[in-house]
Amino acid sequence: MAITYEWRGDVDNAAVNALHAEAFDHAQLPIDWRTQLHGHSLGWVCAHREGRLVGFVNVAWDGGVHAFVLDTMVTSDLRKSGVGTELVAIAAREARDADCEWLHVDFDDHLRSFYFDACGFTPTDAGLIALR
16 A cells, blocks of 8 residues: 655545544645645645555745745544655755745644654744734
8 A cells, every 4th residue: 555645636526624623633624725725835745545545744935935834634544654744845845946045834832853853943033922
């Protein structure tokens, strides 16, 4: 059961919405991922196993040298198997190939080990304003 990864692969809105709901523990929402990604993202990585979407990460950007990892998600049965790490590694490689100089990420505290230890991010100072 090999997992295949694809940069800027075809996006099935229903599959991404189902994965997002599972990964972030909420009800499914009717998000038009295809339009959102094509309008605002440098790219995205899809992971599939036997035709099923099992992982996804979005790489938003500022149109210049800054790229941003958003919505890293892996199905619950494949978490801690390396799928998420590979998604982020491909995202980093593709952002580098697009001449981005920085790849940013923010995350909840329980994901520190994943992003710092497994993916190679380093801690930085950052700021945040809650808008809601």
